[in-house]
Structure formats: structure tokens, C-alpha cells
Amino acid sequence: MAKYAKIPEATIRRLSNYLKCLGDLETKNEKVASSALIATMCNVNAAQVRKDFAYFGEFGIRGMGYNVKELKKHIKEILGINREWRIAVIGIGNLGSALLVYKDFLKQNYKIVAAFDINPEKVIGHISERVGKPVEILHMDRLKEVVKVRNVEIGIITTPPLVAQQVADQLIDANVKGILNLSPATVRTPENVKLRNLFFTSALDNLVYYLTN
């Protein structure tokens, strides 16, 4: 996708946010949205919205606004989520359980096709009691085999921090393409395995910065 080169990181982040808002608009059967409306919904200013969309050419019709469905499709294409991504979740505690029933994943083409824990028996009781059994919980020992058979491309780490790197290494060894680390420990990956760390504290840090400054 060379035509979309050099998009600033912050724009990429906002695209994801816009997509979320466009999804909300679609749910409400809105067909057309102005940059002002999108801006209000996404907590940015309208000029920023127009500037962000300008990176990808002309989406909108001047004075008319943007076609919600078209714009959504276009952003999905840019982000690369215009196809299904197969995901494994590792560590089925509170957070892992929350992800297994997070309905927005499937809406966005993210499909959790495997879940692993060091103690699957214990987890199964907990899961079936609390949220049903959305996906079979397997023992960590089966990670490599199952990642291959089920074509898992992304692993989400929701283990305790002390074992996060070890799990990342197992995912790397199993040839996943990307890792989303939600455990409160930084992990490292080689260059060919993309990594995103998402810490709850970072979201709070960001909020607090804007509260303070």
C-alpha cells in the first residue's frame, strides 16, 4: 500500500477512533456525516478530521459530508482490517475472560480462535460459570501446534507480568506475526514480529497530563 506511505502515527491512531464512531453512526442508520459531527463524536476538532482524511485523498463531497459506509470501508482498507484476523488469547484470568466475550472484536474482523492458560481446568470452571464457554481453553503446552493448525496470526498476552516475556517467546517461536501485550510488563520481540504494548496506566498518564497541563 505504497500510496498511503508516511501517515503520521497519531493519524493512524485517530483513524481507528473514527472507525469506531462511524460504526456507532451506522448502528443509528446515519448515512452521511459531516467532519464536524465526526469531530464531536471523536473528541477532536473538525480541522483535524479533514486533515487526517486528506492523507488518503478526497473522501468527502464538499458541503455534503462523508458517506458513512464508504468512509468506513475505506478506513478499514487503510488499516488492513478489511479481512479477518485470527487471534489467540494467552492467560485467561479476569482480563483474558473479558476479551473472550468482548463483542466488538468480531464486529471488527478480529476472531479469537484459540485461548490458552497454564491451568485450563480451573479456568474452564470459572469461564463456564461466568460467561459461558465462548472458546475452548487449552493448555499452554499446545500453543505452537494450535497456532499452526488454526492459522493464528496475532497473540494477545493477558498473563501476569512475570511470565509475559516467556509467553511472548513462545508466540514468536510459534510464528505469529504480531503480539498485543496487555500484561503490565514490557516485552521484546524481534523486528519481524510486530509488538504493541497497551498499559492501562499509560491511558491514565495521558488523561492526567491533559488534566494537569
Place this chain on the structure above:
Amino acid sequence: MAKYAKIPEATIRRLSNYLKCLGDLETKNEKVASSALIATMCNVNAAQVRKDFAYFGEFGIRGMGYNVKELKKHIKEILGINREWRIAVIGIGNLGSALLVYKDFLKQNYKIVAAFDINPEKVIGHISERVGKPVEILHMDRLKEVVKVRNVEIGIITTPPLVAQQVADQLIDANVKGILNLSPATVRTPENVKLRNLFFTSALDNLVYYLTN
């Protein structure tokens, strides 16, 4: 803090990430860190690290690296987390429960001082069984009163999406300063109440963009 005006949003995000890495270094008793080491730990390049730190004046000593403890203190000051922030969590399902026992919050001066649910009795059984009872779960009806008495400044929303805006409105009415929304629904706040939405799908979108492009 006028001296730190005009810091790019992306730098603010990375500061939080650097802080996390510096914490890890401190745990390992490392006193000094080079920009190269910080860069490797944080998955950015060393030039970016130096550029980011340059926004705040000279932290490092040329050829020596950065004093871990000093740098950490400085970043905390910039972000505004050099003092305690009092937090309430609303909606104690899987995700809310995960936050109540998330150890990094307290390390970072984030103190969860209240937790609310529409059905506290049900939650208390679940919580005490699974994670102990880290903070008393109160009924939503008591939100406004308790926020005032316990000086809550930030509310974290972990409810189902359908009630997220309603909960946000209650938090606004209770005079919190900021809201972190973790429910998969966009919410809106007036200008005087800062808002951050954190969607798991956005983190995946970002990962997938870099996997695709």
C-alpha cells in the same frame, strides 16, 4: 506548566512508555540508561528518544546516559503523576475486576478508592471468591455521595456499552475531572471534563496497520 507547552501528543504517549521502561530498569537496580537501551526496551529508535527528551531540556549527560531515577522523577512531573490520583471504577465485571487487582496502578500513584456496580451483592461474591476483596463494591446509587466524600478525581468506566454514556453523565454530575472509558462505546463529555476512550480494538487496529503496511 507553561515551560512544557506544545509537546506533540505522540511524545506524551511515548513518555508514558519510557516511564514504564524506567520502572523496569529501576526494579533491576540499573542506575544509568543510554538512549539506545531505553529505545530498545520501548521499541522506538534512539534518535526518537533523544528528540522526545529534548522537549523538556537536557536530561542526560553526553556520553554517560540518563540517570534512571532522575529521569523517572522528571517524566512523572511532566505528566502530572508526581502526586496521588484518586480513582473510582464503575462496572465490576471481568474487566473491572481485573483493574481492581492491577498492581501497577498503585506503583504509579493511581489509587482506586471506590468501586461501583448496579448489582454489588452479586459482584461481592464473585470478587471475594476470585481475587479477595480489594475495595468495597458499592451500589451505583451512592456514586455522587461517595465521589465527593472520597475526593475521587477520575472515573474509569468498565460497564457494558449500552449504559456507558449514562454512567459518564453520572460521573460528570458528581464533578469528576476526568473519565477513562474502557467500555466499547464512545461517550461524550463537556469540555471541562477530560475524556480518554481506550478500545482494545484500536490497539489491534494499530498493530494490524503495521502488519499490513
